[in-house]
Amino acid sequence: MRIRFYHARILSMNGNMEPETGELWTDNEQITYLGPEVQEACPRFDREVDLRGNLLLPGFKNAHTHSAMTFLRSFADDLPLQEWLQKQVFPMEARLSGEDIYWFSRLAMMEYLTSGVTAAFDMYFHPEEMARASVDTGFRTVMVSGLNNFNSSLEELRENYLKFNAFHPLIRYQLGFHAEYTTSRELMEGIAALSRELQAPVFTHNSETKAEVEGCIARCGMTPTGLMEALGMLEYGGGGYHCVYMTDADLEVFRRHGMTVVSNPGSNTKLASGVPRTAEILRMGIPMAIGTDGPASNNCLDMFREMFLLTGLAKLRERDAAAVPAEEVLQMACVNGARCMGLPDCDCLAPGKLADLIVLDLQQPNMQPLNSIVKNIVYSGSKQNVMLTMIHGRILYENGRFDIGEEPERIYREANRRIARIKK
């Protein structure tokens, strides 16, 4: 399938934050041309889309989520964190089947498409079902193992790593464990060995709450980050989800090992976890990416909300309206996310890169006037502006309609039917 987008503004994010007028071509999963309007004879296209001045840019990468947790959306809110986890989340999760996870993941992927998200870094159970949901939808998923004391094993993790990295072009698999507080030293040492064997980075929930860090120090005399380094787990880099309570030494470890901080401002806000040291992290040159976290704790999967919160909370923390400018935020959402997830071909728009892209409607009141398109996206952008979402060269969402191999109504019906059963 060859597609031509013309009369476009294009924000390639290929080292340039100024939109340019021109066109972009795709041939199956690849971008084949990006540049000025072509006057002479073009190749034959299967479809030509007149963007009428609207904006093409790389899709957003949701760099930390638990997609299937859509089933808990608005079920257990306005509760203290521990009560939420112990009384609501864990007992309900115990009742989930693989088939449940398939349908709840599909629901999340629909929402990603409406928010311009073209890839998600997804930690949950039943990788087989997650991968099937992703491939059936046409969505790109990087799964990350959530190994802990209660599920899975190092052998299974190793098998999954090899299997899912050769499974389908839309699927990748990264090494990870749930968190220091749910994972034994022995398992963590196993992860470290696996990381060295597979030459693979390691990802985990890291320093999300103050209690987590204090607990870790009480258990082993080190912060979670310090412990990971001490266990030899960071030789191939990786990243931390949340990273709200990081010491200077922790950040130094991240810098030294080229690791990424994946910030989850919506979740950290709604669960009252805290506000990370974003401005300092950027000053140290540590890359940051952005995730929504799961829909049980956020509750929505909206990268526009996350972008505004990421910079807004940093401004509040620094008491400085100039902290963390919009350009940095958009870079995190589009480019850094891809790199941290192991998707270097999805980071920006350029010939040879994968065609994971979105179109934003600038002909909406929240995008006018056009004083600065980048600042409009970060400070006033909304899901409502997402006209089109393309992944791997396929248009999956356009003008409010889904082309995902299943009727939306079926997915909603399955989600509601299954949550009714689980609630009983």
Place this chain on the structure above:
Amino acid sequence: MRIRFYHARILSMNGNMEPETGELWTDNEQITYLGPEVQEACPRFDREVDLRGNLLLPGFKNAHTHSAMTFLRSFADDLPLQEWLQKQVFPMEARLSGEDIYWFSRLAMMEYLTSGVTAAFDMYFHPEEMARASVDTGFRTVMVSGLNNFNSSLEELRENYLKFNAFHPLIRYQLGFHAEYTTSRELMEGIAALSRELQAPVFTHNSETKAEVEGCIARCGMTPTGLMEALGMLEYGGGGYHCVYMTDADLEVFRRHGMTVVSNPGSNTKLASGVPRTAEILRMGIPMAIGTDGPASNNCLDMFREMFLLTGLAKLRERDAAAVPAEEVLQMACVNGARCMGLPDCDCLAPGKLADLIVLDLQQPNMQPLNSIVKNIVYSGSKQNVMLTMIHGRILYENGRFDIGEEPERIYREANRRIARIKK
């Protein structure tokens, strides 16, 4: 015009936070029926709308804004507050004509409609042009005078009050001054006298920043709220915009005089002003309403963002994920806003009330599953869910299309043309 909405879920907010199945009728500007599906012969309608299970609720009230500041959106961001005001906002505002304000206000009103906002409490210059923009659009505006040392006069304010409260059913006018730090004691005394003469409440920017409160104490030995009470300005109540830095005594004054705190969490975040004492304010029984503030400081006019931020920032401040539950927030956005603005007939859905209402699309992934519709609205709702916005019995926005007596393209063109001139 008689309209029937049927097959609806209806959240009347008339003392009840559970949506009910049924239908709602309007006759010109009034709601005439709300209740179960009617089986017997109905009156004749000009239009019957099958809502297919989607949600009818009262429109959101934007209880503090400066609509015409759309012209500064994304023009002066990521700057420290004082630099922003002195170098960007004030010099640009000096170049605004009444006609500019008309077009920039129309742009903001379009955005309100996309966000389900059915009325705005608007402080800006050129009330004549603001009122004309509102009436031409079909939008409901409560103007509030922004009297200060540099513009207008008490005489003009009094004239405007009488004139605009008898101008058009869509327009109201309330007494206000810009802020203590821009208004002389003499003028404030004049406002107090006017308030008593007209038996009218008084509104102002109050305790938005720490520096503002400290400055006021240095000038007169009282907080802004204390000063207002001392000047006899609060006999008929009123409200404060922002109220980020309120003392216990200030809040006691608000409680005693039945005043409303109008919170502006998006603006307070983006300008790094701070986080108000929301949970304590609610515990004291002081009503809160929500505003976007102007689009130069927010930058968008999106009540979904404001609702999430209002509770999210309170949760962070209290370190309690249970602080300020969703039901309270929706009450602020729909009901309290109307009451504080002097629109008691727009607060909820009931026969005899004005037909200011919206329809939210529940058949969207961010609204599924339907564990709790109210929590879905506050925690995962988005502009994208707004299917229809009706004001004073007229449908102004439906399925992405505007019926506002002007082409959107014309409004965008005027906005861009005018900002280009002002920037020069």
